[in-house]
Amino acid sequence: AQSVTQLDSHVSVSEGTPVLLRCNYSSSYSPSLFWYVQHPNKGLQLLLKYTSAATLVKGINGFEAEFKKSETSFHLTKPSAHMSDAAEYFCVVSERGARQLTFGSGTQLTVLP
Amino acid sequence: KAGVTQTPRYLIKTRGQQVTLSCSPISGHRSVSWYQQTPGQGLQFLFEYFSETQRNKGNFPGRFSGRQFSNSRSEMNVSTLELGDSALYLCASSLVAVTNTEAFFGQGTRLTVV
Numbered sequence: 408a409q410s411v412t413q414l415d416s417h418v419s420v421s422e423g424t425p426v427l428l429r430c431n432y433s434s435s436y437s438p439s440l441f442w443y444v445q446h447p448n449k450g451l452q453l454l455l456k457y458t459s460a461a462t463l464v465k466g467i468n469g470f471e472a473e474f475k476k477s478e479t480s481f482h483l484t485k486p487s488a489h490m491s492d493a494a495e496y497f498c499v500v501s502e503r504g505a506r507q508l509t510f511g512s513g514t515q516l517t518v519l520p
Numbered sequence: 521k522a523g524v525t526q527t528p529r530y531l532i533k534t535r536g537q538q539v540t541l542s543c544s545p546i547s548g549h550r551s552v553s554w555y556q557q558t559p560g561q562g563l564q565f566l567f568e569y570f571s572e573t574q575r576n577k578g579n580f581p582g583r584f585s586g587r588q589f590s591n592s593r594s595e596m597n598v599s600t601l602e603l604g605d606s607a608l609y610l611c612a613s614s615l616v617a618v619t620n621t622e623a624f625f626g627q628g629t630r631l632t633v634v
Binding site: 448450452453505508509510513 | 524551553555562563564565568570575576578610612622623624625626627628
């Protein structure tokens with residue numbers, strides 16, 4: 408069975424400071440891992456994905472994530488937050504053959520001026 | 521390239537009624553999945569269709585059903601609506617399967633049951 412835990416429901420950072428959104432996963436098989444972002448009243452947009460290639464994954468808008476199998480983690484980072492990054496972020500896992508995405512509970516990111 | 525289109529965007533229904541939501545995937549995409557998003561339960565998988573066949577179903581009662589047409593468009597139906605069915609329903613399309621390919625989401629249909 409696959410599951411994902413987002414360790415923080417809310418994160419606040421000041422504009423220009425680093426962002427860290429934490430995610431741990433559980434999977435019986437080699438998983439694919441994703442980070443999605445959802446802006447208010449919008450659908451979900453893919454930030455980045457890990458599918459067993461390079462463990463450090465670069466995504467859009469300066470975000471990146473590192474897959475650490477020993478820690479079963481897939482934390483999302485960005486060196487410098489921008490006001491437009493304020494949104495809800497979802498860590499997502501999918502096992503090969505599962506044919507579904509399992510979402511974490513989400514982390515609301517607030518960026519302070 | 522057009523994105524995933526969900527119609528209608530907003531719906532208000534009364535308890536006991538039924539509702540049909542529609543999703544048009546990106547051209548060429550054959551897999552369509554549906555998710556329910558609520559403040560309490562978050563995002564939960566409903567079902568996935570590929571080439572008109574349901575390949576996977578989430579843990580929802582039989583009141584929730586769906587289908588996919590030969591042009592890959594999909595509909596989901598909820599019968600005998602309950603207040604707890606109020607949610608944002610999101611549709612995702614992908615080329616084949618969501619595991620390895622990107623899933624593109626529509627903006628969702630906001631269903632309110634009164």
